[in-house]
Amino acid sequence: MKENCRPTNPGDTCAVKGIHRNVINSVKQKMPESVALFELSDFFKLFGDSTRLGIIWALSESEMCVCDLCALLKMKQPAVSHQLKNLKQTRVVKSRRDGKVVYYSLDDEHISKLLKMGMDHISES
Amino acid sequence: MKENCRPTNPGDTCAVKGIHRNVINSVKQKMPESVALFELSDFFKLFGDSTRLGIIWALSESEMCVCDLCALLKMKQPAVSHQLKNLKQTRVVKSRRDGKVVYYSLDDEHISKLLKMGMDHISES
DNA sequence: AATTCATATTAACATATGTTCATATAAGCA
DNA sequence: TGCTTATATGAACATATGTTAATATGAATT
Numbered sequence: 001m002k003e004n005c006r007p008t009n010p011g012d013t014c015a016v017k018g019i020h021r022n023v024i025n026s027v028k029q030k031m032p033e034s035v036a037l038f039e040l041s042d043f044f045k046l047f048g049d050s051t052r053l054g055i056i057w058a059l060s061e062s063e064m065c066v067c068d069l070c071a072l073l074k075m076k077q078p079a080v081s082h083q084l085k086n087l088k089q090t091r092v093v094k095s096r097r098d099g100k101v102v103y104y105s106l107d108d109e110h111i112s113k114l115l116k117m118g119m120d121h122i123s124e125s
Numbered sequence: 126m127k128e129n130c131r132p133t134n135p136g137d138t139c140a141v142k143g144i145h146r147n148v149i150n151s152v153k154q155k156m157p158e159s160v161a162l163f164e165l166s167d168f169f170k171l172f173g174d175s176t177r178l179g180i181i182w183a184l185s186e187s188e189m190c191v192c193d194l195c196a197l198l199k200m201k202q203p204a205v206s207h208q209l210k211n212l213k214q215t216r217v218v219k220s221r222r223d224g225k226v227v228y229y230s231l232d233d234e235h236i237s238k239l240l241k242m243g244m245d246h247i248s249e250s
Numbered sequence: 251a252a253t254t255c256a257t258a259t260t261a262a263c264a265t266a267t268g269t270t271c272a273t274a275t276a277a278g279c280a
Numbered sequence: 281t282g283c284t285t286a287t288a289t290g291a292a293c294a295t296a297t298g299t300t301a302a303t304a305t306g307a308a309t310t
Binding site: 027034 | 149153157182197236239
């Protein structure tokens with residue numbers, strides 16, 4: 001790629017360097033650490049799959065066991081367990097055991113708020 | 126409420142069919158249409174990539190042009206444009222043109238709230 | 251109109267991510 | 281103990297998704 005950038009003011013360069021230096025610098029200071037961005041995207045990624053989102057939504061309505069989730073969402077049991085593992089590792093979901101049955105529920109109230117907010121957004125077409 | 130995996134009624138079976146029929150039915154009624162779940166997960170998917178999340182976060186701080194985003198995030202221009210296209214199609218982002226330069230900004234106030242909420246969640250370790 | 255430059259697009263490629271099958275674990279019950 | 285059941289795990293496979301490189305578009309200036 002050629003270097004095709006003509007500065008209009010000193011400090012204002014373009015093409016892969018940015019036209020508005022002041023804006024860039026100002027925003028740069030407000031950006032989260034790149035590590036935080038990775039964590040945050042990993043978090044949102046959990047909501048980015050429809051089957052997992054189904055699980056999350058269901059758990060936002062009621063505590064449920066693995067078996068019930070399978071029935072509700074018509075998924076195979078290992079698939080549900082896998083997703084629940086992901087969700088648990090990232091503390092979206094918590095579990096309690098009662099005999100053979102393991103019950104899952106949302107770990108946090110933020111989660112259902114996030115769900116509703118997202119739904120609001122796509123609803124206002 | 127709790128019962129074992131033994132069918133109490135015909136039709137109440139476990140193993141891939143669900144233990145707690147009443148819970149399942151109750152939650153089922155509160156679940157969004159599966160189409161809505163797909164749309165919603167597609168929406169959240171946009172936040173599930175760290176480079177795209179970088180773009181979104183940056184735009185939540187200030188309107189910026191493509192070129193500036195490249196400089197800020199150290200990304201190649203086609204990559205930025207590509208992501209912006211995704212974001213625009215789903216109305217996360219809007220654009221305005223001023224001469225040769227196209228400026229992007231968030232289309233909605235919900236978006237930055239979502240960002241902050243997510244960040245709050247992962248911060249409370 | 252020709253040229254320059256900011257941005258957009260397309261298709262090929264690489265990688266991440268979800269699903270599946272087979273199997274393992276853990277708990278209750280005979 | 282053995283057996284059954286609910287859940288968990290591991291590895292192979294399939295697919296989705298982001299990146300890249302090459303190229304195209306469109307606006308402004310000359």
